[in-house]
Amino acid sequence: MKEGPDIAHIAALIGDPARANMLTALMSGKALTATELATEAGITVQTASTHLAKLAEGGLVETRKQGRHKYSSLANDDIATLLENLMGVAAKTGHLRTRTGPKDAALRKARVCYNHLAGDMGTQMYDSLRARDMLHHSGETLHLSPTGESFVTALGIDLPHLQHQRAPLCRDCLDWSERRSHLAGSLGRALLSRFIELGWAKPVADSRVIRFSSLGSTEFAKHFPL
Structure with a gap:
């Protein structure tokens, strides 16, 4: 053995x-x-x-x-990461459920991945932060730059509190529908909570779907442009 x-x-x-x-x-x-x-x-x-x-x-x-x-x-978060990665592999290799519909489209647009934002809007947020040098990699570790720290603080995120938690602040998570990365870690969780607190978005009952209001979509696009 x-x-x-x-x-x-x-x-x-x-x-x-x-x-x-x-x-x-x-x-x-x-x-x-x-x-x-x-x-x-x-x-x-x-x-x-x-x-x-x-x-x-x-x-x-x-x-x-x-x-x-x-x-x-x-x-724990590790189990959620494992499951999301398996979904990514299943999607990449063509092992998809054949039944699709409005719920499927909504999941692909914006959904909760355990405790952070995933789907098209999740990858948009990640790509926007990377493009503006607010997130950067040091080896395999994802970091928030000083510019990024100022940006998320202005959004109302209590960054010192997050930095003192045991969980990593920033982490890549493979998105199963977009097949690109979105932001996980304590910052990813805090940002989704902040969007909900601001009234930009709300979870859909009995679903993983996150629905953004018209105002929320406008504010999201303003703060996370591509």
């Missing part, structure tokens, strides 16, 4: 279609009940509970009890 990380075990946990659908639903960043996840996966609640137990044992989800209900969420 080979020594080292057992990637086959993790792959098997994710590879089951029902579990894959449940994990994808948790990419909304919300904690969901077994009943809600059963609906997403098209299975019974009892079967969903069995799957959740396996995912929790494998370290992919965590479950907490509140009142009479148990809520499950992705264990």
